Every structure is written in structure tokens, then in C-alpha cells.
Amino acid sequence: MVTLDKIYHASHVLKEIIRPTELIKAPKICPDCNLYIKTENLQVTGSFKVRGAYYKISQLSDEEKKKGVIACSAGNHAQGVALAAAKNGIKAKICIPDGAPISKVEATKSYGAEVCLVKGVYDDAYEKAVSLVEETGATFIHPFDDEMVIAGQGSIGLEIIEQLPKVDAVIVPIGGGGLISGVGFALKSLDPDIKIYGVQAEGAASMVKSIKDDEIETLEDVHTIADGIAVKTPGVNTFEICRKYVDDIVTVSDDEISTAILELIEREKMIAEGAGATSVAAAMFNKLPIKGKNVVCLVSGGNIDVTILSRVINRGLQKAGRLAELVVELTDKPGQLLGVSEIISSYGANVVSLEHNRSDERLDINDCVLRISIETRNQEHLDEIKDALVNGGFKIK
Incomplete structure (x- = not known):
């Protein structure tokens, strides 16, 4: 308890x-x-994981410490166990899902632990760790379901x-x-x-x-x-x-x-x-x-x-409305791109990139599509620009 x-x-x-x-x-x-x-x-x-891992390992008996520890983790618990084991002078083997960030895997290795990459997610790593505990007699350091x-x-x-x-x-x-x-x-x-x-x-x-x-x-x-x-x-x-x-x-x-x-x-x-x-x-x-x-x-x-x-x-x-891609349908005639640019510029937005496409077979023969990425202040600012484009006669898909 x-x-x-x-x-x-x-x-x-x-x-x-x-x-x-x-x-x-x-x-x-x-x-x-x-x-x-x-x-x-x-x-x-x-x-935070080092707190639970270190406290658990610090309370092991001398006999348990001799057999080492095994853990499973998506990365953070692994580093906590690895550091705690190193501080207590005992061996540690950590089972980590193979999709875990490389930075977490390498950090775990840097503390001296042996890493076993397991295909799948945390629960797959857990099953592998349990099987290793049965084989070796090492102590399992659970990442969360342990009172210590x-x-x-x-x-x-x-x-x-x-x-x-x-x-x-x-x-x-x-x-x-x-x-x-x-x-x-x-x-x-x-x-x-x-x-x-x-x-x-x-x-x-x-x-x-x-x-x-x-x-x-x-x-x-x-x-x-x-x-x-x-x-x-x-x-x-x-x-x-x-x-x-x-x-x-x-x-x-x-x-x-x-x-x-x-x-x-x-x-x-x-x-x-x-x-x-x-x-x-x-x-x-x-x-x-x-x-x-x-x-x-x-x-x-x-x-x-x-x-x-x-x-x-x-x-x-x-998500914050500060970066958006607008898809604008244009009539393929001179001045259309300038009209879009002037509206965006007048509202103080910044153009990051644009793509002008007139070859899409789904378009009418005289139409083209403009994909334009812009930086804005917030969602309200973005909505103002969209409204201005529509009021200027442009169609936003």
C-alpha cells in the first residue's frame, strides 16, 4: 500500500x-x-521518472541488487532506471519500443544500461521485459504500477x-x-x-x-x-x-x-x-x-x-491560425495573382510559399489553382484575410 x-x-x-x-x-x-x-x-x-525509479532501486536488498534490474519504457522511465542503477552500482537491461525517439534510446545507453529494442508499443516491451525477468531472476522495475x-x-x-x-x-x-x-x-x-x-x-x-x-x-x-x-x-x-x-x-x-x-x-x-x-x-x-x-x-x-x-x-x-495554406481558384488571366497578393499584403500577412497550377485536369480549361502558405497573427487575422479574398471575387476551396 x-x-x-x-x-x-x-x-x-x-x-x-x-x-x-x-x-x-x-x-x-x-x-x-x-x-x-x-x-x-x-x-x-x-x-520525473527518475524519482520513482531511484526510490524503488534504492530499497532493493543486496541480493536483489546483485541480480540486477530489468525495466520497460517508452524512454523516460528507461533513463531513470539506467541512472538509478548506475548510482547503485548494479546492472540494468531496458526493453524499449522500437518506435521510441532515438534521443531517448541513446540517452538510456549513455547511463550504462543495456537496451533491448522491441517491435511494437510499450505493452509489447512490457511482455518482453517480463519474460526476461523469468529467465534471469532480475528485479522488474515497473514504470508505474508499483507502490515504491x-x-x-x-x-x-x-x-x-x-x-x-x-x-x-x-x-x-x-x-x-x-x-x-x-x-x-x-x-x-x-x-x-x-x-x-x-x-x-x-x-x-x-x-x-x-x-x-x-x-x-x-x-x-x-x-x-x-x-x-x-x-x-x-x-x-x-x-x-x-x-x-x-x-x-x-x-x-x-x-x-x-x-x-x-x-x-x-x-x-x-x-x-x-x-x-x-x-x-x-x-x-x-x-x-x-x-x-x-x-x-x-x-x-x-x-x-x-x-x-x-x-x-x-x-x-x-492550430493557432498562425500558419495556413489557402487554395484559391483563379481565372487564368493576367492580374489574378497580383490581386491575391495585394489583399494578403494589405492585411499584413507574410507569404511563405506558393504554387501556381494550371494543369489539373479537374479544373475548367480557363481556370487555375493557387496554393499559398501564409503566416498570420492568429485565427481571427486569418479569417479576415479569407473574407477579404472572397469579397474580392476569389473562390477559396
Whole structure:
């Protein structure tokens, strides 16, 4: 059983390895509430996961340590286990889905762990890890469904209430549920009036479905840019704790997550991975009743693969109406392109690229199509430009 004493003990043990992360006020992200960011993306290894992994491994017996540890992870837990094992002088083998970001795989190797890439998603890596545990006798370090791991994550809750004693609500990303279980248990034990809200990606809403159906459910598949929370099945322990201590769980789309990542970069000069940004997305897009409240968004990790960061930023720009492709049907005669350009220019938008096509067989013989990418201030600005083009006699597809 998870207890408040274990969480306090975990907090004491972790002082030698983790950094207490800052709580930063972020008034520009969600002006309707007093929003703060708990910056676990700046944690050692770039994620909160090191807390639970280190506490669990630190409590192993000498005999268990001799046999080493095995874990499965989409990346962040892997790094936490690898670092914890290295600090304790024991061997670690980590099973990672082959689709995990290369940066997370290489970071895990850099801490000295052996990596086993497994075809599929987290749940496939889990099955492989369990089979290796049976073969070797090593200790399995579960990424979320373990009381010691949950207690380690709960140390974040102790930090939050110390940093913001009058906190009204905390928004936490959910994959398997270990983070919100620890944080929720700690905070609710200290102050039952604090609201604990969970967030999942729409494409991996296993806890949402399980809570709704009042039984643990397994999704057929998961698909989201938030790879750190792409879990098909919640944990047994975490499911029970969430039922008791979590007030509500909402979902956010990949577009909303991308927008939140962009907002954190621009407003707070802070990098968050998809999973970590879900809490901010829930606040930004009014998913929860937090108006006028003191709210903490737990940004759980910052290990985003730089190779996809530009795509995520572009998606965020598109969602915010700041980058758009307009498809305009024109009559193929002189002056048409100039007319479009003058309207766009008069509204202060910037043309990024354009393509003029008169050979599409679906067009009338005297027509052509203009595909033009533009940068705008926001969705309202984009809508003004579209209206101006239509009023100027142009047809937007």
C-alpha cells in the first residue's frame, strides 16, 4: 500500500539524486487563472521518472541488487532506471519500443544500461521485459504500477504544496497512472480540498475509458505524439488510486498538445515533450473548471525528439491560425495573382510559399489553382484575410 510516510521517506532518499524543480508562474498561458508550471521537464534525465525509479532501486536488498534490474519504457522511465542503477552500482537491461525517439534510446545507453529494442508499443516491451525477468531472476522495475515507484513520484506533490500552500488544483498527465497516483495521494492526504485533474491524449485514453466503465480496459491500439503516455492498459494499483483520489480526467488532441508545446517555447522559453505538455493543453483549451483558481500544470518531461520538433511547431502554428495554406481558384488571366497578393499584403500577412497550377485536369480549361502558405497573427487575422479574398471575387476551396 502507498502511504504518506513512504512518500516522505522517498522525498528524503531522493535528495541525494534529484533536483527540487521550480514552480514558475505563467500568467500569459492561461489568463483566466493563476497558472504555475511545475518544471519536471528540467529534472535530472529530463523527466520525473527518475524519482520513482531511484526510490524503488534504492530499497532493493543486496541480493536483489546483485541480480540486477530489468525495466520497460517508452524512454523516460528507461533513463531513470539506467541512472538509478548506475548510482547503485548494479546492472540494468531496458526493453524499449522500437518506435521510441532515438534521443531517448541513446540517452538510456549513455547511463550504462543495456537496451533491448522491441517491435511494437510499450505493452509489447512490457511482455518482453517480463519474460526476461523469468529467465534471469532480475528485479522488474515497473514504470508505474508499483507502490515504491508511486511513492517516489508522490514526492512531487510534497514539493508543490510547499511551494504553493494555497494551491487549488493540480493538472497531471496520465499514461499508466503512476505520476498522478503519487501526486494525487500526497496532496489529497495533506489537503482533501485540492482538486486533482488528469489529462490523457485522445489517441491513448486508457484510463479515461477504464474509469468510465469502472473496470480496467485495454485499448486495441494507441496513436499520439505524446509517446510518453501512450499506454494501452492502466495499472491495477494506479486504477484504484485514480478512482479514489482523482476528481476528473479529460483528453486533449495532438493539435492541442502541439499548440501547448509551442506556447511553452514562446511564452516561457521552455521545451516540453508531448506527454509533458498535455497538462498545459488542458488549461489552455478550457477542458477543466479552473477559472480564478491557483492552478499547477505538471510538465512531466522535456525529452522531445528534436527531429520532430519542427513538425510539432508547425502543427501548433496551424492550430493557432498562425500558419495556413489557402487554395484559391483563379481565372487564368493576367492580374489574378497580383490581386491575391495585394489583399494578403494589405492585411499584413507574410507569404511563405506558393504554387501556381494550371494543369489539373479537374479544373475548367480557363481556370487555375493557387496554393499559398501564409503566416498570420492568429485565427481571427486569418479569417479576415479569407473574407477579404472572397469579397474580392476569389473562390477559396
